Amino acid sequence: MGIIQDKLRELLVAQLEKEGIDDRRVLEAIGKIRRENFVTDEMKKYAYDNVALPLEGNQTISQPFTVAFMTQLLDVRKDDKVLEVGTGSGYQSAVIKELGADVYTVERIEQLYKKAKQTLTSIGYEIHFRCGDGTLGWKEFAPFDRIIVTAGAPQVPRELLLQLKPGGKLVIPVGSKSAQELFLVERSLLDTPDDEPLYSRAKYFDFKFVPLIGEEGWKEIN
Structure with missing residues (x-):
């Protein structure tokens, strides 16, 4: 069974x-993770089908292409401090950790938080976990080199x-509850003369994610 999965x-990486997906580091990371x-x-x-799959709590594990594309946009470098909003299954966390980042991940659904923490810890990944509202980030450990939002x-x-x-760079899907466009937001190295941060945004093609619930996200699922 293991040989077949390998x-x-x-085949999935190919x-x-x-x-x-042309970032060899991202492809190699995905090639290492079961x-x-x-x-x-x-x-x-269906684990190696290039499709999203259902999880507990009406959530999903993203399609491998989506994970790879978002990670490639994020452009993670070794020792980057990365905030992930929406731990989900923990698969995206594992990909980012394989790139050498220091990962901080927040999940609002306790059942998913506990399961992802158990899975990632048992594999041997050293990751910082928190159960809470990811739309508020994680001020205690801010600022972050990279932020990725998976809803x-x-x-x-x-x-x-x-x-x-x-x-720094932020990758986030933005739109309605049923469809979103993926944005790459980059903060300038220099602020305005009034010390206000400057950001640039690039928009990519359409994706579909579960809604981001929280104080600075959607208030409820309808």
Whole structure:
């Protein structure tokens, strides 16, 4: 079974490369991680299909292409301090950790928080976990070199912008509850003469994520 899964993982990496993922570090990270460890027992046979899969609490583990594309945009460097909003299964956390980052991840659903923490810790990843409202970031450890949000927001949360280092990058899906566009937000190294931070934004193609719930996200799921 392990040999089959290893081969399927190789095929998935090759597929991602064909679809435009060209950051070798990201491809190598995905090639190391056993996605079957991050899905439910019922979904293990689909672990290396390039599709999103259901999790507990009406959440999902993102499509591998989406994980790879967002990680490539994030441009994580060794020893970067990275905030992840929406731990989910923990798979995205693992990919970022494989790139050598110091990962801080926040999950609002206690069941997912506990399971992801158990999974990632048992594999041997040293990651900082918190259960709470990720739209407010994690002020205690701010600022961050990189921030990634794995749920769809109605707008970019101001608290996350304020917790981004000068020169830092934020990747976030923004739009309605049913469809979003992916944004890369970069903070300038220099602020305005009034000491206000400057940001630039680049928009990418459409994605579909579960809603980002929280004080600076959607207030409820309807």
